[in-house]
Amino acid sequence: MAKGIDTITEVLNQWADAGVFAYLLPFLFIFAVVFGILNKTKVLGESKGVQATIALALGLLALQFDYVSNFFSILMPYAGIGIAVLLIAIILMGLIYNEDDAKNSWVMKVFFGVGAAIFLVVVVTSISDSYLIGGSRFAESWPAITAAVVLLLLISFVIWGGGRKRETGTGKS
Numbered sequence: 001m002a003k004g005i006d007t008i009t010e011v012l013n014q015w016a017d018a019g020v021f022a023y024l025l026p027f028l029f030i031f032a033v034v035f036g037i038l039n040k041t042k043v044l045g046e047s048k049g050v051q052a053t054i055a056l057a058l059g060l061l062a063l064q065f066d067y068v069s070n071f072f073s074i075l076m077p078y079a080g081i082g083i084a085v086l087l088i089a090i091i092l093m094g095l096i097y098n099e100d101d102a103k104n105s106w107v108m109k110v111f112f113g114v115g116a117a118i119f120l121v122v123v124v125t126s127i128s129d130s131y132l133i134g135g136s137r138f139a140e141s142w143p144a145i146t147a148a149v150v151l152l153l154l155i156s157f158v159i160w161g162g163g164r165k166r167e168t169g170t171g172k173s
Contacts, residue, residue, distance in 0.1 A: 022066075023069065026062070026063060027059045027060065027062075027063055030055075030059040030068070031055045031058075031059035034059065035051055035052060038051040039051055074126050075126045078121075078122045078126050079122055086111075086114060086118055089114050
């Protein structure tokens with residue numbers, strides 16, 4: 001008598017053994033994104049057959065080696081954590097949100113800042129964990145990289161944000 005599947009964990013483990021997470025889902029993701037971009041931009045015409053062929057080829061070529069599979073296996077868990085943090089921020093923002101605040105757009109600025117910070121943390125953490133794109137070197141040198149980025153931001157602020165001219169009156173009373 002064949003043993004039945006008892007838990008969702010066993011189902012997910014079977015899917016992992018069959019390559020669903022390592023190959024099928026990354027392929028579908030790459031195919032859908034490439035096809036969507038080609039379809040939206042119409043850069044190669046309106047033939048969906050050509051668009052699908054190119055998307056299929058790029059999706060399969062991306063999976064030729066394990067770089068894409070490893071990248072997704074590193075990136076997606078951190079992205080899930082980032083989405084959970086953003087969701088909690090949205091819930092907490094709902095406690096103090098006022099309809100008049102939508103007109104001031106401070107809410108959008110706050111969420112853009114929170115989203116940008118989460119994006120940076122997800123990318124930096126993923127790169128640190130990835131040995132394919134210099135992760136071990138990046139993990140050792142992230143303080144220097146962070147200092148360089150802050151320095152560039154300060155320099156750009158001084159150059160473009162600093163000397164705003166004030167309008168003066170004509171002197172007539």
